[in-house]
Amino acid sequence: MSVSIEHFLLTPAEMGACDSAAEASGIDSFGLMERAGQAVAASALRHSPEACRFVVLCGPGNNGGDGYVAARALMESGAEVAVFHLGDPASLKGDAAKARTSCPAASASIEDYRPRRGDVVVDALFGAGLSRPVPPVVADVIKRVTAAGIAVVAVDLPSGVCGLRGLPLGAAFQAKKTVTFMTAKPGHRLMPGRSLCGDVEIFDIGMPHRIVEGHAGVLRENAPEIWNDHLPETGVDAHKFRRGHLVVFSGGPTTTGAARLSSRAGFRIGAGLVTLASPAEALALNAGALTSVMLREVDDSAALTAWIEDARLSAFVLGPGFGIGEKARRFVAALCERPLVLDADGISSFRETPEALFSLFADGKTRLVLTPHEGEFARLFPDIAADETLGKTEKAARAAARAHAVVVYKGADTVIAAPDGRAAINTNAPQWLATAGSGDVLAGMIGGLLAQGMPAYEAACAAVYRHGEAGARLGEGLTSEDLAEAVRRT
Missing domain, CATH: 3.40.1190.20 (Ribokinase)
Known part of the structure; x- marks a missing residue:
């Protein structure tokens, strides 16, 4: 019996190979990002109806691109949204730059974010591919959000969690909900990453399963x-x-x-x-x-x-x-x-x-x-x-x-x-x-x-x-x- 894709566990490198293969086969990579960001926004609205404001923290890569799409979708739903960026957003490239351009919200530096009552954070700083400790500015934000008891919806994986090992890299968000795409990653299932992810939702964003199956290794969730x-x-x-x-x-x-x-x-x-x-x-x-x-x-x-x-x-x-x-x-x-x-x-x-x-x-x-x-x-x-x-x-x-x-x-x-x-x-x-x-x-x-x-x-x-x-x-x-x-x- 073959194991269905829902029990695949792709490493960050394997998922990156899937992204590259999908783009090489002619699939619209921005369309995948659009569906990912929309899924994040839908999950945030569904599971955090109490939010007075959605605070979207956008990183310097494609995870940040997902965040900009999510911010736009949340605004279109009528929610109050504030966007904060890490690094210089003008240096974004490719799909992430396109996502930022399509987002009508102005963004401020992440250093300026101060949690307030009623916030829900959408963490789109780093995805599953992070392999080094988070920078001090991010560690400071994580500390402030944790101290304030702010709910976090993580995009792909809570920032600071290693997608391969499930270990915190210096500091990591404690998410209420994590939204990931196509398959779970080892970091979602290994401790302490599993506990830091909260509830994990896996969305199929339209990448062909043949590509996922073709680049998946031998790691599975026991089933x-x-x-x-x-x-x-x-x-x-x-x-x-x-x-x-x-x-x-x-x-x-x-x-x-x-x-x-x-x-x-x-x-x-x-x-x-x-x-x-x-x-x-x-x-x-x-x-x-x-x-x-x-x-x-x-x-x-x-x-x-x-x-x-x-x-x-x-x-x-x-x-x-x-x-x-x-x-x-x-x-x-x-x-x-x-x-x-x-x-x-x-x-x-x-x-x-x-x-x-x-x-x-x-x-x-x-x-x-x-x-x-x-x-x-x-x-x-x-x-x-x-x-x-x-x-x-x-x-x-x-x-x-x-x-x-x-x-x-x-x-x-x-x-x-x-x-x-x-x-x-x-x-x-x-x-x-x-x-x-x-x-x-x-x-x-x-x-x-x-x-x-x-x-x-x-x-x-x-x-x-x-x-x-x-x-x-x-x-x-x-x-x-x-x-x-x-x-x-x-």
């Missing part, structure tokens, strides 16, 4: 279209062994709960059988807490190696509550030819020797899924984590290529990346998923889908999305026990 075709089917002749056998490894008697959460989640997502592999010292405790999940004693790597000769064992989850150390490393080495989700303690066990982990899974198809949060990511990929020139999607993609693994870089803006460069940003997770054990449930969900034969990248994307769905259904106050029981396969 069922990415993985629906890979979901396992359960026919009328279904049998538990055909639905896969998931194995989850338990830690010692004081840390067994995490593995049980993973086991339940793996069952709920559709695995036909789930076995909790437990050390002898935790068998009794686990036995008293399990029903449909089976239990097997596995104390050391020798016992594990003998057991996994059974090819019906389909996928494995190691890490939740397992313990950090040599035992985890030996178990991972024994499992290196099998689909494995490595989480929590499993990841931290390789913090001193990450290359030893990567070498185990370097050949063949992708069968390792790593699920690090920010701290765990930095332990496995310290140089990538420390590179401030990279955004989260770039970091995850580089890590995935290095590890020959699918990397689920967790957070409010979880990024799923594959070794071949594909990546998706997940946006449906509610904030109350930030609770102890939530990651254990996610690991079990990924393992359950791997056990049913899904490819690693699609399994990870599907599990992350359904994890968010389950959290949204449960609502505020959820616990991880609730979450494991709320998982749905479809």
Whole structure:
């Protein structure tokens, strides 16, 4: 199934290439700007009916051109409008100069703007392509607007937010509404950019979709279209062994709960059988807490190696509550030819020797899924984590290529990346998923889908999305026990 344009995430460079291609193909570029500015004005009028005055801040490029069009449209609607410019408007070129000429409002220097009660700011200073800190004069305006509590409608992206990384560049507007065009950009979906954008509206301004599709890279917003075709089917002749056998490894008697959460989640997502592999010292405790999940004693790597000769064992989850150390490393080495989700303690066990982990899974198809949060990511990929020139999607993609693994870089803006460069940003997770054990449930969900034969990248994307769905259904106050029981396969 192809992914529709609504889930594309174009980088600023890719969007610039689209603009150039559209102009080269004979499309009226000023017509695109006209439609963009009109869309901004319509959104501002629709969502800010309380405005006494629309203050349009116009930058020195095409984003400013969109602002001049929006200012004209707002004036034609009967609204009071004030326009302020950054830089010398006489130096504008091309479509931006044409837009300024067509705007009947005189403009003043942005330094002269002083917020007043009833203002709504239309921020058309910089678009998604900003890659350097905003100049001091803009930082001062942002500070004044923020202090006054003025509502902001941003054009393309709030000024000061990096369109590629979603990071504030010195200072950034907090928008009530952001109006962008054709597709969202990474900065709309990555934190903290996502929170600075407010509600995002995406307007189709008439650029042919073939041009957008032709210049889009491999980054997407996580959506069922990415993985629906890979979901396992359960026919009328279904049998538990055909639905896969998931194995989850338990830690010692004081840390067994995490593995049980993973086991339940793996069952709920559709695995036909789930076995909790437990050390002898935790068998009794686990036995008293399990029903449909089976239990097997596995104390050391020798016992594990003998057991996994059974090819019906389909996928494995190691890490939740397992313990950090040599035992985890030996178990991972024994499992290196099998689909494995490595989480929590499993990841931290390789913090001193990450290359030893990567070498185990370097050949063949992708069968390792790593699920690090920010701290765990930095332990496995310290140089990538420390590179401030990279955004989260770039970091995850580089890590995935290095590890020959699918990397689920967790957070409010979880990024799923594959070794071949594909990546998706997940946006449906509610904030109350930030609770102890939530990651254990996610690991079990990924393992359950791997056990049913899904490819690693699609399994990870599907599990992350359904994890968010389950959290949204449960609502505020959820616990991880609730979450494991709320998982749905479809």
